[in-house]
Amino acid sequence: xxxxxxxxxxxxxxxxxxxxxxxxxxxxxxxxxxxxxxxxxxxxxxxxxxxxxxxxxxxxxxxxxxxxxxxxxxxxxxxxxxxxxxxxxxxxxxxxxxxxxxxxxxxxxxxxxxxxxxxxxxxxxxxxxxxxxxxxxx
Amino acid sequence: xxxxxxxxxxxxxxxxxxxxxxxxxxxxxxxxxxxxxxxxxxxxxxxxxxxxxxxxxxxxxxxxxxxxxxxxxxxxxxxxxxxxxxxxxxxxxxxxxxxxxxxxxxxxxxxxxxxxxxxxxxxxxxxxxxxxxxxxxx
DNA sequence: TTCATACTTGACTAAATTAGTCGGGAATTC
DNA sequence: GAATTCCCGACTAATTTAGTCAAGTATGAA
Ligand code: FES
Ligand code: FES
Numbered sequence: 001x002x003x004x005x006x007x008x009x010x011x012x013x014x015x016x017x018x019x020x021x022x023x024x025x026x027x028x029x030x031x032x033x034x035x036x037x038x039x040x041x042x043x044x045x046x047x048x049x050x051x052x053x054x055x056x057x058x059x060x061x062x063x064x065x066x067x068x069x070x071x072x073x074x075x076x077x078x079x080x081x082x083x084x085x086x087x088x089x090x091x092x093x094x095x096x097x098x099x100x101x102x103x104x105x106x107x108x109x110x111x112x113x114x115x116x117x118x119x120x121x122x123x124x125x126x127x128x129x130x131x132x133x134x135x136x137x138x
Numbered sequence: 139x140x141x142x143x144x145x146x147x148x149x150x151x152x153x154x155x156x157x158x159x160x161x162x163x164x165x166x167x168x169x170x171x172x173x174x175x176x177x178x179x180x181x182x183x184x185x186x187x188x189x190x191x192x193x194x195x196x197x198x199x200x201x202x203x204x205x206x207x208x209x210x211x212x213x214x215x216x217x218x219x220x221x222x223x224x225x226x227x228x229x230x231x232x233x234x235x236x237x238x239x240x241x242x243x244x245x246x247x248x249x250x251x252x253x254x255x256x257x258x259x260x261x262x263x264x265x266x267x268x269x270x271x272x273x274x275x276x
Numbered sequence: 277t278t279c280a281t282a283c284t285t286g287a288c289t290a291a292a293t294t295a296g297t298c299g300g301g302a303a304t305t306c
Numbered sequence: 307g308a309a310t311t312c313c314c315g316a317c318t319a320a321t322t323t324a325g326t327c328a329a330g331t332a333t334g335a336a
Contacts, residue, residue: 002227003251008229119261
């Protein structure tokens with residue numbers, strides 16, 4: 001049950017962007033340096049973040065990325081989902097009614113894992129980028 | 139952020155043991171069949187669970203495993219930790235004061251991940267094997 | 277114009293982790 | 307003594323992760 005670098009770096013970079021980029025485009029090289037993250041990896045991540053509408057890009061000299069939405073309106077849970085770091089606690093297919101294995105009843109532990117997932121989702125739903133920047137965590 | 143099979147199978151098997159084994163030893167083959175889990179993998183997991191004091195074993199014919207502690211007294215969080223499925227949300231070393239990278243300050247997102255970890259820990263601390271068996275989840 | 281900067285994109289890869297398997301052994305009961 | 311069941315370590319195949327690399331496009335400044 002560990003958080004990978006995809007989700008972690010994406011959030012770190014977006015927090016950095018919200019924190020240091022005051023409306024002006026911020027180059028990835030700058031973010032990468034400040035957060036000690038590999039630049040080419042970040043490029044990959046920001047490609048997806050742009051496609052999903054979290055950031056907007058400006059090319060060329062003095063270009064960079066800006067937040068496409070208000071920092072108050074971006075929840076951490078959204079970022080993780082967009083970047084491909086889902087909260088997978090249950091093993092069964094959510095869409096189908098069938099549970100862990102074959103049987104169409106849920107396994108004994110289903111409710112437990114579903115509860116854990118809901119707990120995490122709720123927590124990350126309740127925190128915005130702005131909250132992290134201004135250190136309003138719990 | 140996904141739950142692996144180690145933790146998942148360990149909990150499934152222990153729940154099965156608490157649910158179907160009424161004090162009497164339950165063979166792993168039976169548990170494995172009922173829960174559709176690979177037997178040899180389960181053996182590996184139960185070796186650790188026995189060493190950590192969660193179950194006791196009886197060898198030979200009609201042997202098997204029994205819970206070494208009351209189902210009410212075994213918390214899910216303990217199982218996950220024992221089996222080697224820790225809740226790793228932060229990246230920094232807990233023991234040392236230094237944060238994500240070199241700097242001895244914590245990174246901007248540290249509190250966020252720590253909060254998430256605490257949330258999960260608290261949830262799993264609050265649920266016992268017995269709770270799962272009797273479907274007392276949330 | 278020309279150059280430097282910075283985003284864009286897809287393909288590729290090395291390392292780590294996971295999810296097991298396999299084989300032989302030891303204890304216990306019938 | 308035969309069947310059953312736990313015991314244990316070593317080994318491996320597959321997957322995932324965490325990146326790298328290379329080539330291209332757009333923009334602004336000198
Ligand atoms: S996790 Fe959903 S049925 Fe087992
Ligand atoms: S996660 Fe602890 S300092 Fe970054």
